[in-house]
Amino acid sequence: MTNHRRALADFRWEGVDLRAYKDEAAAPFRSVTRQVLATAPDLKGELRYFEVAPGGWTTLERHAHVHAVTILRGAGRALVGDEVFAVRPLDLVTVPAWAWHQFRASAGEPLGFLCMVDAERDRPQLPTAEQRAALEAIPAVARFLAGS
Amino acid sequence: MTNHRRALADFRWEGVDLRAYKDEAAAPFRSVTRQVLATAPDLKGELRYFEVAPGGWTTLERHAHVHAVTILRGAGRALVGDEVFAVRPLDLVTVPAWAWHQFRASAGEPLGFLCMVDAERDRPQLPTAEQRAALEAIPAVARFLAGS
Numbered sequence: 222m223t224n225h226r227r228a229l230a231d232f233r234w235e236g237v238d239l240r241a242y243k244d245e246a247a248a249p250f251r252s253v254t255r256q257v258l259a260t261a262p263d264l265k266g267e268l269r270y271f272e273v274a275p276g277g278w279t280t281l282e283r284h285a286h287v288h289a290v291t292i293l294r295g296a297g298r299a300l301v302g303d304e305v306f307a308v309r310p311l312d313l314v315t316v317p318a319w320a321w322h323q324f325r326a327s328a329g330e331p332l333g334f335l336c337m338v339d340a341e342r343d344r345p346q347l348p349t350a351e352q353r354a355a356l357e358a359i360p361a362v363a364r365f366l367a368g369s
Numbered sequence: 370m371t372n373h374r375r376a377l378a379d380f381r382w383e384g385v386d387l388r389a390y391k392d393e394a395a396a397p398f399r400s401v402t403r404q405v406l407a408t409a410p411d412l413k414g415e416l417r418y419f420e421v422a423p424g425g426w427t428t429l430e431r432h433a434h435v436h437a438v439t440i441l442r443g444a445g446r447a448l449v450g451d452e453v454f455a456v457r458p459l460d461l462v463t464v465p466a467w468a469w470h471q472f473r474a475s476a477g478e479p480l481g482f483l484c485m486v487d488a489e490r491d492r493p494q495l496p497t498a499e500q501r502a503a504l505e506a507i508p509a510v511a512r513f514l515a516g517s
Contacts, residue, residue, distance in 0.1 A: 224449040224468070228440075228459030237461075258461055259437030265487045266414020268437055289407030289416055291483065292376075293459075301372040311376030311441075313385075313406055320372070335439065337485055339413045 226258075232272060232294055232333050234258065242271065243280065248347060252277030252326075260340060267340045272333040273297065273326040281323040281353075281366065286342035288316035290324075294333030297326040298365060303356070305365045308332070321348065321356060325368065374406075380420060380442055380481050382406065390419065391428065396495060400425030400474075408488060415488045420481040421445065421474040429471040429501075429514065434490035436464035438472075442481030445474040446513060451504070453513045456480070469496065469504060473516065 226235045233239065234256065242253035252274035259268040272294070273279060281300070290299075292312045299308050302320040314334075316322045326332035348356065357363040374383045381387065382404065390401035400422035407416035420442070421427060429448070438447075440460045447456050450468040462482075464470045474480035496504065505511040 224452060224463045224465065225447070225454045225456070226461040226463075228457070228461075232459070234459070234461060258439065259463065259485060261435055261437075261463070263466055264414075264435045264437060264485075265489075266412075266437075266485050268439070268485050287409055287412045289409075289412060289414075291406065291416070299373070304372060306373045308373070309376070311380070311382070313374040313376075313382060315372045315374075315407065315409070317372065318411055335483070337407060337412075337414050337416050341413075 232270065248280040248282065248345070250278060250280045253279055258335070265340055266337050269336050269338070270333065271324075271336060272331055273324055274331050275326050276328050276368075278325040278368070279323055280345065280347070281321060282345035282347055283319050283321045284343050284345045285318050286339050287318055288314070288322070289337040290314040290316065291335040292332070293335055295326060295330040297324060297330070297332035299324050300362060300365050303359050303362060305361045308334075321352075323366070325365070380418065396428040396430065396493070398426060398428045401427055406483070413488055414485050417484050417486070418481065419472075419484060420479055421472055422479050423474050424476050424516075426473040426516070427471055428493065428495070429469060430493035430495055431467050431469045432491050432493045433466050434487050435466055436462070436470070437485040438462040438464065439483040440480070441483055443474060443478040445472060445478070445480035447472050448510060448513050451507050451510055453509045469500075471514070473513070
């Protein structure tokens with residue numbers, strides 16, 4: 222057993238599997254991968270690396286658990302609650318409990334980020350048609366969700 | 370309140386204080402700073418960024434809580450248990466419960482890393498003279514602790 226996992230090229234790591242972001246059928250997303258970098262029975266947090274390919278996006282969702290995100294690679298935009306902002310490497314993003322959120326990579330660059338969460342956490346909720354309409358009533362959010 | 374803290378130059382962040390690593394009197398270390406990047410009452414983990422200046426080192430210590438470290442900047446070496454290894458950006462280092470550990474920056478470069486821990490955790494222990502002698506009986510560890 223080693224306590225050192227070397228970084229490989231292109232944001233991969235020794236002994237860390239590249240996984241599907243989610244079950245395709247369960248929630249809409251495009252071009253996202255997931256690597257679990259740190260998880261242990263005696264650790265209450267978990268650290269994952271997500272990478273959104275150029276033009277891709279994570280699921281629009283919300284939940285009780287909090288995300289603490291550190292951008293590592295590329296460029297993109299984030300929606301948190303009713304705020305939309307551009308993100309770049311080393312920026313920090315907090316997703317509070319029950320805030321709707323989504324990450325979108327720029328057309329020309331992937332967006333890679335670390336995400337710290339509680340190991341024990343609730344399942345995400347997807348927006349109802351009504352909740353999505355309420356988000357789209359905010360012009361900046363509507364533009365973000367349309368990918369424009 | 371914002372959910373976005375922009376990265377500033379030189380591994381600093383908007384609205385994040387640069388703190389002393391520890392109370393100087395309590396434990397030996399050299400040239401280390403600490404920034405708390407993510408902590409919240411509803412988050413069981415905490416994310417900190419530590420930076421060790423060229424030639425500096427963190428305290429040699431151990432504790433029940435686990436560290437999940439992601440190297441972000443520079444170069445150096447780590448001691449975990451009785452293993453010594455070189456680290457570089459994006460490498461992952463796990464410090465298991467009760468493993469003696471220390472991080473040392475190279476002479477010519479700082480060593481900066483993220484460290485995920487449980488928010489609730491025990492206090493570190495310093496080695497007794499006997500414990501330090503046992504570590505120094507391992508040649509690679511003795512060289513590491515001597516900074517050579």
